[in-house]
Amino acid sequence: MKKLFAVALGILTAIGGFVDIGDLVTNAVVGSRFGMGLAWVVLIGIVGICVYADMSGRVAAVSGRATFEVIRERLGPRAGLANLTASFLINLLTLTAEIGGIALALQLAAGVGPGMWIPVALFAVWIVVWRTKFSIMENVAGLLGLCLIVFVVALFLLNPDWGTLATQAVQPWTETSGHPLSYWYFAVALFGAAMTPYEVFFFSSGAVEEGWTAKDLSTERANVFIGFPLGGILSIAIAACASVVLLPKAIEVTSLSQIVLPVAEAGGQLALAFAIVGILAATFGAALETTLSSGYTLAQFFGWSWGKFRRPAQAARFHLSMIICLLIGGGILATGVDPVAVTEISVVFSAVALPLTYFPILVVANDPEYMGDAVNGRLRNGLAVVFLAVILVAAVAAIPLLIITGMGS
Amino acid sequence: MRRARTPQHPLGWYQDPDGRGVDARLHLLDRQMLDRADVPISTVDDIEIDGVEVGEAVDHERPPVVAAILVGAAVLPRVFGGSMPRSRWDRIEWRHVRRLGTVVRIDAAADDLDATWLERWIRDRVIARIPGGRHAPE
Numbered sequence: 001m002k003k004l005f006a007v008a009l010g011i012l013t014a015i016g017g018f019v020d021i022g023d024l025v026t027n028a029v030v031g032s033r034f035g036m037g038l039a040w041v042v043l044i045g046i047v048g049i050c051v052y053a054d055m056s057g058r059v060a061a062v063s064g065r066a067t068f069e070v071i072r073e074r075l076g077p078r079a080g081l082a083n084l085t086a087s088f089l090i091n092l093l094t095l096t097a098e099i100g101g102i103a104l105a106l107q108l109a110a111g112v113g114p115g116m117w118i119p120v121a122l123f124a125v126w127i128v129v130w131r132t133k134f135s136i137m138e139n140v141a142g143l144l145g146l147c148l149i150v151f152v153v154a155l156f157l158l159n160p161d162w163g164t165l166a167t168q169a170v171q172p173w174t175e176t177s178g179h180p181l182s183y184w185y186f187a188v189a190l191f192g193a194a195m196t197p198y199e200v201f202f203f204s205s206g207a208v209e210e211g212w213t214a215k216d217l218s219t220e221r222a223n224v225f226i227g228f229p230l231g232g233i234l235s236i237a238i239a240a241c242a243s244v245v246l247l248p249k250a251i252e253v254t255s256l257s258q259i260v261l262p263v264a265e266a267g268g269q270l271a272l273a274f275a276i277v278g279i280l281a282a283t284f285g286a287a288l289e290t291t292l293s294s295g296y297t298l299a300q301f302f303g304w305s306w307g308k309f310r311r312p313a314q315a316a317r318f319h320l321s322m323i324i325c326l327l328i329g330g331g332i333l334a335t336g337v338d339p340v341a342v343t344e345i346s347v348v349f350s351a352v353a354l355p356l357t358y359f360p361i362l363v364v365a366n367d368p369e370y371m372g373d374a375v376n377g378r379l380r381n382g383l384a385v386v387f388l389a390v391i392l393v394a395a396v397a398a399i400p401l402l403i404i405t406g407m408g409s
Numbered sequence: 410m411r412r413a414r415t416p417q418h419p420l421g422w423y424q425d426p427d428g429r430g431v432d433a434r435l436h437l438l439d440r441q442m443l444d445r446a447d448v449p450i451s452t453v454d455d456i457e458i459d460g461v462e463v464g465e466a467v468d469h470e471r472p473p474v475v476a477a478i479l480v481g482a483a484v485l486p487r488v489f490g491g492s493m494p495r496s497r498w499d500r501i502e503w504r505h506v507r508r509l510g511t512v513v514r515i516d517a518a519a520d521d522l523d524a525t526w527l528e529r530w531i532r533d534r535v536i537a538r539i540p541g542g543r544h545a546p547e
Contacts, residue, residue, distance in 0.1 A: 069452075268475075305450075311545050
């Protein structure tokens, strides 16, 4: 019974924790421009994150080694440091976007400008990282994130023409507008948003935080293979809502208020309240995850003591580095840069960084010294190699597409 | 630096007491070190080898040995090249090493090692002074 409860809780928090500011913004932007024409990318992204999150979770559970320890050990100091620098900077960008997302969500709720909320958001994230137990942090943010189901409810309330949505989804190229390559630019961005590297750092480090062993592999699989796809439905619902309400009116998504517009139209104030709580929980949860991920990557690379299961004094460099990262993120936002723009950039660069994270995990998941009998089977390796190829294509195409299409405009 | 391309000794020469072949690059460098209580100490950033001088032939009767594990700034020359003056080395004596595996087990407490001074400095000067820093998360 207790086990069943743990599995159910894990699945629910995986659903509620799946969506972050990158998914919210990118899905709404894509829905408002291409309808359901890029839903296939979300589906591919979900399968990809499942394959690799499962692998990194298994490596962590079986060997007790988290992702960046493995990356350093396999790539050596030079290539490892290059990898760390890229992954860390992109994670910092994502962290900035998430903090901005919290501020925007609070702005929606209270009407006071986002700039005022940034210090509040930073302090709230820090105090949770500093004082709250890992499991409580995960469960509260994940369960409140389930409020985003309101996007699915809103989609039904809008009573859309399901045939049109299906047609858009299966005939993806008909809705293209603007630069012909912008479709592919947004495909890469959406892929980067769905497969954000921090999810893998966080998932594997979280397995160590919660003391997972080979016995917990069934829980891990349930979280990943049930929780993530159900969380992905939320992503698709956000895009669908945007394509039903925003696409016909040619409303361009430039802020959070446009993302929640379909929800407000379908369900009024009550639905809007749920959406705001959901967005707040999703961005806050993701801000915690990215903050911790920045500490995890540095600590694991240099071999420092890390983890929320320790007192801050017993993981001093880990906690200091997270404080500095939060201050840098706050500093970037204090310049008045638009958090939505930061988000759009961060998902594209996430796509660039994907192979850096995923390739070393695949190598170690095949190493019997680490994995014993639990090395990858043929099916896992086959899927992983296929996705590595997809990831490489997206990573190589990302920057050229960004430049050619002028960020998709 | 010239590297041996073919083994010049019988296989036993390269093996640890468990009979496992050990390669400093593969099995030692860049591995995580844990202390007695499983607290991470550092990554193995470099190693100090005794009994061999650069440019001189190795005396096969007295093979070179790993004298110490170097941590901290010792990783910089491995990334950017150059060398680190001996006075800047943070050493962990080889006698503390208990076991080599996917992690290197050190038979000491992390806080007792001189090489972990930076962690202690940041703890005492910064983290422990912030309210709640010495308490377990709730």
